[in-house]
Amino acid sequence: MTVRHHVNDDLLFDYAAGRLSESWSIAIATHLALCQDCREREARMNSLGGLALQSLEPAAMADDALAACLCRIGGVEPEAAEARPRASAPKSEPPLFPRPLQDYVGETLADVRWRTVGGGVRQSLLATHDGARARLLCIPAGEPVPEHGHRGLELTLVLAGSFGDGEHTFGRGDLAIADETVEHLPVAGRGADCICLAVTDAPLRFKSWLPRLVQPLMRI
Amino acid sequence: MRQLADSETRSLEDDLIAIAERQDQEAFARLFQHFAPRVKAYMLRGGADAAAAEDVAQETMVTAWRKARLYDPGKAAASTWLFTIARNLRIDRIRRERRPEPDPNDPAFVPSGDLPPDAALRQSENSDAVRRAIDDLPQVQREVVLLSFYEDEPHSVIADRLGLPLGTVKSRIRLALKKLSEQLDAESYGEDK
Numbered sequence: 001m002t003v004r005h006h007v008n009d010d011l012l013f014d015y016a017a018g019r020l021s022e023s024w025s026i027a028i029a030t031h032l033a034l035c036q037d038c039r040e041r042e043a044r045m046n047s048l049g050g051l052a053l054q055s056l057e058p059a060a061m062a063d064d065a066l067a068a069c070l071c072r073i074g075g076v077e078p079e080a081a082e083a084r085p086r087a088s089a090p091k092s093e094p095p096l097f098p099r100p101l102q103d104y105v106g107e108t109l110a111d112v113r114w115r116t117v118g119g120g121v122r123q124s125l126l127a128t129h130d131g132a133r134a135r136l137l138c139i140p141a142g143e144p145v146p147e148h149g150h151r152g153l154e155l156t157l158v159l160a161g162s163f164g165d166g167e168h169t170f171g172r173g174d175l176a177i178a179d180e181t182v183e184h185l186p187v188a189g190r191g192a193d194c195i196c197l198a199v200t201d202a203p204l205r206f207k208s209w210l211p212r213l214v215q216p217l218m219r220i
Numbered sequence: 221m222r223q224l225a226d227s228e229t230r231s232l233e234d235d236l237i238a239i240a241e242r243q244d245q246e247a248f249a250r251l252f253q254h255f256a257p258r259v260k261a262y263m264l265r266g267g268a269d270a271a272a273a274e275d276v277a278q279e280t281m282v283t284a285w286r287k288a289r290l291y292d293p294g295k296a297a298a299s300t301w302l303f304t305i306a307r308n309l310r311i312d313r314i315r316r317e318r319r320p321e322p323d324p325n326d327p328a329f330v331p332s333g334d335l336p337p338d339a340a341l342r343q344s345e346n347s348d349a350v351r352r353a354i355d356d357l358p359q360v361q362r363e364v365v366l367l368s369f370y371e372d373e374p375h376s377v378i379a380d381r382l383g384l385p386l387g388t389v390k391s392r393i394r395l396a397l398k399k400l401s402e403q404l405d406a407e408s409y410g411e412d413k
Contacts, residue, residue, distance in 0.1 A: 003330075009397045010390070017369050018307040022318050029320040034330045039322065043296065044404060045397075047350040049307060050300030052369035058257030059264055062274055066252050069281050070245060078240055078288045082325045098328040100320040130317065173330065 003035040005174040011155075012038065016045035021130035026100055027155045027175065027199045033098035034173035096159055101197065104128070105136055109195070112136060121145060134199045139163065139188040152201040154178045156186075161194035163187060170196075232298035240288040251298070252281050259306045266372040268314045276313050280306045303369075315372065353403045361396035364389050 007015075007028055014020040015028045032039050062068075095102070096109055104126040105112050114122040120143055126134040139145055141161065156163075156176040163170055165184040170176050178184060188194035235251045238244035259280045263273035283305050291301050311319045322329070354362055367378050375393075379386040 009394060013368065013393060013397060018311050018319070019368070019372060019374070022320065025318075026320045029322050033322040033326055033328055036331055041401070043300075044350070044401065046304055047297065047300045048354065048365060048400070049303040049369050050297055051351055051354060052366045053255075053258050053262055053303045053306065054299045055366060056258045056261040056265070056370070059261040059273070061256050061260060061277065065256065065274065065278055066249060069252060069256075069278050069285075070248070072278075072282050073245070073248065073285045076286065077243065079286055079290070081289045092327075094330075095326075095328045099323040099326040103320070128318075 003031075003037070003173040005168065005170055005176060006035065006038055007031050007175050008177060009041075011177070012042055013045055016042050016049060021132060023126070023128040023130050023132035023134040023199050024155065026104060026126065026128070026134055027157045027197055029100035030098050030157055030159075030197060031173065031175045033100060096195070101159075104134070114138065119143065119145075132199055132201045134197065137194075137196050137198050139186075139194040139196075141188055141193050142190045143188055145186045145188075151180055154182075155197075155199040157197045159195045159197065161192040162189035163194045163196065164189065233293045236284070236288055236291045236298050236301070237293065239285055240291060248281075248285055251284065251302075255284075255299075255302050256281050259302065262306055262370065263310060263314060265370040266310050266314055268310075272314060276306075276309050279313070280309055283309065310372070349404060349407055350400075353400045353407075356403065357396050357399060361392045361399070364392045365396050368393060 011020065011024070011028060015025055020028065032042060095107070097105060097107070105124065112124050114124050117123050120140040122138040124136045126136070128134050137145070139161075145163070154177075156170070156178070158170045158172055158174050158176075160172060162172075163186045165176065165186050168176075169189070232251060232254060235244070235247035238247035239251075256277050260273045260277035263276050264270070268276065280302065284302060287305070291298075296304075308319050308321070311317050354365070357365070364378065364382070367382075368375070371378055371381075375389050376386050379389040382389065
């Protein structure tokens with residue numbers, strides 16, 4: 001299983017520079033947990049950050065700053081490095097939710113509190129505080145997500161199953177990036193329900209009349 | 221166990237290792253002298269007032285001490301590692317937001333199946349290679365890349381400040397990143413042979 005659809009430079013750079021807000025960062029951090037290639041790209045951007053830090057004109061610290069810090073670290077032993085899981089250890093099934101996402105939705109699928117939004121689609125809103133909206137979606141196998149366009153950016157990260165948008169197929173770890181110019185009709189793959197994280201900076205705009213009626217009620 | 225010669229070959233990376241291995245307070249003092257004033261400047265650029273910038277700069281150095289054993293010199297220069305600590309504290313303390321991050325100890329972590337076992341070589345692009353690469357960038361591209369790290373503002377604000385259209389700022393950043401990764405890829409593949 002290889003990740004085929006990656007985060008683009010724009011988003012990854014904003015994430016590395018620390019200028020991407022919480023909801024979007026959940027999608028990027030979760031993608032990074034599932035994609036070593038993008039972790040290497042991020043490491044490279046962090047090196048740019050290190051260089052940026054080095055290049056700054058130093059600002060004088062308070063006279064007693066070093067003494068205050070030495071006092072705080074005196075007698076404090078640095079934390080032990082957490083033992084990494086051994087690569088040779090027999091692998092149990094990896095958790096569905098990587099840690100950056102677990103912090104918001106719980107450890108397992110059973111911890112997710114779903115709400116039905118019609119068409120058999122279920123969602124669970126994440127408690128984020130940046131004005132964007134992050135939600136977990138569960139789309140029944142073979143079923144379409146109600147047709148929608150969006151007013152801004154939409155990131156969709158697949159965690160289980162897959163979906164296709166007519167052009168590409170997205171599986172676990174794949175990140176779909178769509179903006180308002182994209183009018184797509186995602187359909188879940190037939191094999192299994194598709195569970196994905198969707199982040200939008202504007203409410204989804206569903207096209208069919210029924211979801212539009214329930215949209216304000218469901219906070220889609 | 222590696223013994224560190226107390227010589228002029230000592231680097232900021234060695235100082236971090238000395239903290240991890242023997243809780244070396246002199247090494248900490250050297251790191252502090254070098255980085256704390258730069259971290260403070262970074263906080264000021266991010267919109268912190270002087271008191272908050274001072275606080276968070278001190279907090280960054282104390283965090284570096286506490287987490288020194290997580291520092292891997294094969295993966296990042298000291299400046300890169302300090303930057304990530306400072307960046308995360310800036311988000312947490314100055315912007316008061318959460319910073320979702322991947323956790324290397326996450327059992328869901330996917331290591332690469334395709335990379336050669338010595339991929340660590342590629343990952344450990346030292347700061348020199350990155351510095352060379354960024355030095356080779358046209359001045360206008362270098363400027364927007366560095367500004368993107370300093371200012372905690374959308375690119376549209378940076379565009380206003382530089383008196384440029386937003387699209388120009390974005391395309392300069394894209395060009396710079398593309399050029400950097402091409403050059404660094406060429407270098408690391410060359411070294412790996």
